[in-house]
Amino acid sequence: MYTIFRPDLDAFARATLAEQQRLQSGDWEPGELRDLQLQRVADTARYVREHSPFxxxxxxAADVPASGPITPEQLARLPFTTKDDLRSGMFDVVSLPIDRAWIFYExxxxTGRATPCPRSDHDSIVNNTALTLAYREIFEQHGDKHVVAVMGPTELHSTGDTFGDVMHNLGHTVVKMWPHSPLVGFPRALALLEKLGVTALICTPGMAISLAKAAGAAGIxxxxxxxxxxxxxVGxxxxxxxxxxxxGQWNARVYNCMYASQEASIMAACHADGQLRTVPVSNYYEVIDPATAQPVEPVDGVREGELVITHLYQGAKPLVRYRTGDxxxxxxxxxxxTEVMRPIGRVRDALxxxxxxxxxxxxEQTIFSHLSGVLDYFISLDEVDGRDTVTITVETVDEIAGLRIDRERVGRAVGEAFGVGCTVAVAAVGTITSTGAMVSWKAARIHDRRVTDSAEREAALAIAAGRDSR
Structure with missing residues (x-):
């Protein structure tokens, strides 16, 4: 609604909607899109060079054209931006004064120095429009009206604002609640889910698991x-x-609803078929070999490697050739x-x-292809007589589900797939697995006893200990 008070923003919002609706309907021609991307990459490069000290x-000394589009050769010669750059550059990376952003996040x-992530109106319009269009058909598959519980932190974090705005666009009711908050807690959250007739959750997988555990403990x-x-x-x-x-635990359809980060915003959104798709009018995508930083060639139409993105809109903190580390x-x-995107883990999460x-x-896909009735899991890695061994601990919904697990079959499947010894145990796994969105999948899910524990695992343990004490 705020755009009606700003004619310039109203025009930008309408143009953004029309452009992304064309993307949804498949009206963009590849050559037309490529021309648009090269023009906007150049626009962003000129914009940040003028407005960002970093x-x-x-x-x-970069070869950025004074006007018009950039060529693919010029683009390939632009230096990358890394996470370390963002941590060292801090506010120098930002392209707008904070008082010209509409909101500030970090x-x-x-697992490292908190970096500033201000958003301008243009940032939010571009990204929230993409999500609104993508999620409309998802929600329509499950009914006309929804009460949506957005379960994420709100302090210095974009989850509540972003999803609140998107659900408002779609005409659904929003309940913002963070069960880890001392003002909410899991008992109150579960009571509200029932009392309000909540039909949809937006949360991390770890939160959905934690809610299921809390419900089981309460006999719900x-x-x-x-x-x-x-x-x-998400997350x-x-x-x-x-x-x-x-x-299966919730009797609900579960979607991996986006690929995004606080710093890079929305890079892919889930559609009605459950697939994550790129938004190529908002981002320019490159895929590189993380070891050599050279572009990877597609194999059977698939590019696999580290994702590099350039923002095609000029907001508070646009990034050029940003190595996501994913x-x-x-x-x-x-x-x-558009392309279908499948995130497969951070570069440093590889084992x-x-x-x-x-x-x-x-x-994870190999493990769960042979499991059902599982609430949570954790993996320990060891080396025995020169051979890697994997111990998978699974927490099941009840004792009967635990008895149904064919441990030998799961262990054999994992062992054959990865050339390791594998055993499966059924037991509680604790709260460390709920910290993945704060640290990483590896820190939350893996204890690699073959190497010295990492700082990320220590951070995960500290967060878990704090949650256990509440």
């Missing part, structure tokens, strides 16, 4: 007593098999200018198992 220095700071059957029909998971890597398992598989779609690097995604 980029003024980084691009001082990264969590749990979430599948029959609560009316949740869909869960939009953590989650495989399709894990999502399906989680949906591994993805980008799959070309015949007849479409050396059986002499090969294994992604977080592939390990």
């Amino acid at each position: 980029y003024a220095k980084l691009f001082a 990264t969590t700071g749990t 059957d979430i599948a029959s007593r609560l009316g949740v029909r869909l869960i939009l998971c 953590e890597l989650t495989s399709p098999a894990m999502l399906e398992n989680l949906g 591994m993805v598989r980008l799959s070309a779609q015949p007849g479409s200018v 050396l198992l059986g002499g090969e690097l294994v992604t977080a995604y592939d390990l």
Whole structure:
């Protein structure tokens, strides 16, 4: 609504909507989109060089055209921006004074220096429009009207504002509640889910698991007593098999609803078919080999490597050739200018198992392809007589579900897939697994006893200890 008080923003919002509606309907031609992207990459590069002290220095000698589009060759010669750059540059990376942003956020700071993430009106319009269009069909599949519980932190964090705005655009009721907050807590959260007839949750997979555990401890059957029909998971890597398992506990459809970060905003959004798709009118996507920083070539239409993005809109903190530190598989779609994105774990989340690097995604997908009735899981890694061994601890919904698990089958599948020894145990796994969105999948899910524990694992343990004490 605020745009009606600002004619310039109203015009920008309408133009953004029209552009992204064309993307939804498949009206963009590949050449037309490519021309638009190269023009906007150049626009962003010129914008940050003029307004950001960090980029003024980084691009001082860069070959950025004075006007018009950039060429692919010029783009390839622009230096990357890294997470370390953001941590050292801090406010110098920002392209607008804080008093020209509409809101200020920061990264969590749990595994490194918290970095500023202000948003301008243009930032929010571009990103929230993409989510609104993508989620409309998802919600329509599950009914006309919804009461949506947005379960994420609100202090210095974008979750509540972003999803509140998107759900408002779609005409749904929003309840913002963070169960880890001392003002809410899990008992009150569960009571509100039932009392208000909440039909949709927006939360991390860890939060959905924690709610299920709390409900089980309170004797609440979430599948029959609560009316949740869909869960939009955000903030953590989650495989399709894990999502399906989680949906079975809630009797709901579970979606990996976006790929995003506080610093880079929305890079892919989930659509009605459950697939994450890129937003190429908002971002320019590159995929590189994380070791060599060279672009990867597609294999059978799929590019796998570290994702690099450039923002195609000029807001408070646009980034140029930003190395996300995340591994993805980008799959070309015949007849479409968008690509399907499958996040497969952070670069540093890769595990050396059986002499090969294994992604977080592939390990979890393999495990859960042979499991059901599981609430949570944790993995320990050891080396015995020169061979890597994996111990998977699974926490089941009840004792009967635990007895149904074919431990030998799961262990054999994991062992054969990754060349390791594997055993499966059924037991409680604790609260460390709920910290994934604050640290990483690896820190929350893996105890690698072959190496010295990392600072990220120590951070995960500290957060878990704080949650246990409440």
